[in-house]
Amino acid sequence: MSEQEIVTDVVIVGAGPVGLFAVFELGLLDIKCHLIDILDKPGGQCAELYPEKPIYDIPAFPEISGQELTDNLLKQAEPFGPTYHYNRMVNEIERQDNGDFIVKTDAGETFRCKVVVVAAGGGSFQPKRPPVPNIEAFENQSVFYAVRKMDDFRDHDIVIVGGGDSALDWTLNLAPLAKSLTLVHRRDSFRAHTDSVNKMRALVDEGKINFELGQIASLEGENGQISAVNIKNADGEKSLPATRLMPFFGLTMKLGPVANWGLNLHENLIEVDTEKFATSEKGIFAIGDINYYPGKLKLILSGFHEAALMAQAAKKIIHPDEKVVFQYTTSSTKLQKKLGVK
Amino acid sequence: MHIYVTDHNGKEHELEALEGWRVMEVIRDWGLPIKAECGGACACATCHVFVDPDWQDKLHAASDEEEDMLDMVPDVKDNSRLSCQILMSEELDGLKVSLAPSAKPDAEVA
Structure with a gap:
């Protein structure tokens, strides 16, 4: 049943809008990601519940459908070559003695990574x-x-x-x-x-x-x-x-195995700080609808912000000796090269 | 204005409601357990309530969109409505609904 271990920097649990944008933010910092989602497609709630419905509160998009938003985020993540694993659920996250995590899915795969990002929205979609x-x-x-x-x-x-x-x-x-x-x-x-x-x-x-x-x-x-x-x-x-x-x-969301990963919870949401969006376990971050902090608003745009700050903190864990210089994509030729800008 | 909401244990709650609020929002804001996972977009059918028969005719009829979503409710009845599609107004002062099992935050999944 168990296949060869898949080794990567980060495993992102959930391929909804916030998980997809995390690929981009981590990618700018040279961090490679694998994403795992229970649905058979990316986009999370945007794709499963309201692919056709217009969303009006995404910055710079006066109106965009759940599917268009998903497609755009996939395109934005593309230069960083993420690997998507659909139709499976993360069952277990185990910390190893050297600080790595072993992540196991119900499809029998095993991932080894330095950082886990939980971007699981309302949990996993299950049939009603x-x-x-x-x-x-x-x-x-x-x-x-x-x-x-x-x-x-x-x-x-x-x-x-x-x-x-x-x-x-x-x-x-x-x-x-x-x-x-x-x-x-x-x-x-x-x-x-x-x-x-x-x-x-x-x-x-x-x-x-x-x-x-x-x-x-x-x-x-x-x-x-x-x-x-x-x-x-x-x-x-x-x-x-x-x-x-x-x-x-149809499907509805259930918190599922997230509750068993030993993270501090606040009414079924994962408690995080607002500097790094780190959970109570070092190396495990939680972003998007699944997290809780005082003042939290369950908005896609909040999740995007959380992804950016999380990436900075994840960088320090994955490449501890590298000094990170903060750069803008508009001016940095280095970042533009990563994005494939010609 | 007020609405009366019977919870899953059969207990009735009198909740203050504001004009223009969705009944789902009133229920959620007062902290009663309602899943409402899409947040009021008529896209998930997890804010399902049963409307007191005395009040059924006083509500505007369900839109085609709401009827379509009611197809996603496994415990639908004649008086089933999605509470995110009922907007509070003076005429609905005193509305009585009860929370459906399928709207529980931990509703049964397979």
Whole structure:
């Protein structure tokens, strides 16, 4: 399971806007970064919750969407060659005798670094669990919140619940290999792409899949294997034979393993100072929405400021013997060279 | 003006509200537990409340955007609303809502 150790200067936990800007600030100081994020893409909340929504309080951008902001930050970080690791969560951070940290992910990788920057926003995004009695007992055996292998769904009676793109995409993808497939949604209207909705309705009309109005009421089954999904709607209850259930109610954030890293917390946020944004553990910094200090405002712009100051402090740990001369990108040819300015 | 908010333990709180504030902001400002992770952008559905049936008709109808986000609520009911989409005004003085399980800061995740 454990692969070769990945050695780098800094591991940044979280590839949201603040983690991405930290790559830039650290990069100007010749510090190399690896970023780890639980999502399958960069941008954090900006990309997951509101990619299309305009943000109005980014300095010098009267209006910018979450996705545009993310794209710009990626471009700004690009000259420094960061490595991104998606779809994984940092489980453990262990300090070594020589001061290095060993960072382990749930995907089995091990990183060795001098500094850890926690830029994890509100924690890690996790699927919302419907309030159905006993559902935990079936999770990852017959109830799934994501498809890892399509084959696990072949020849099954599948029930998919939800009205967004995930629900509709998987309805369309799994329909051809399912024994039967029923889509359940609370109303006959969908927030998914019109094209997917039209394709789904066509499959219903052809009798290839079923659509039911309603919500999950309860599950039947034993030993982790469901046998039926009972739904309720205006007409009462109805039992749907099912061997696979996929609820799609989006993601929400949970603090997760951050709480176990031995850092001083303030109501689920990491306490830091306002000079270095250092945590109670030397070499571990926390920036962006995940940190707390008196007067903290959860704004992207605050996180950018925190990233810049953190980088100065991280530099002293990573290159203790190097004297840092403060420079501006407008005038420093050295910095411009790092940025690839010709 | 005031609103009445029933918490997850069934206890009712009378909260002072200001004209133009979102109900979510009133709840959050008084320190009741509400996740509201997107901060009022109608983008996360974690400020979900159940509106007292007597007050349901007094609220403006949910926008398409709010209806879409209610699809992301796993415990939706007929009287479900997102509290960030309810703006306080004189007419809503006395509004009664209760916090939905899915709006808990430590709401269930898989």
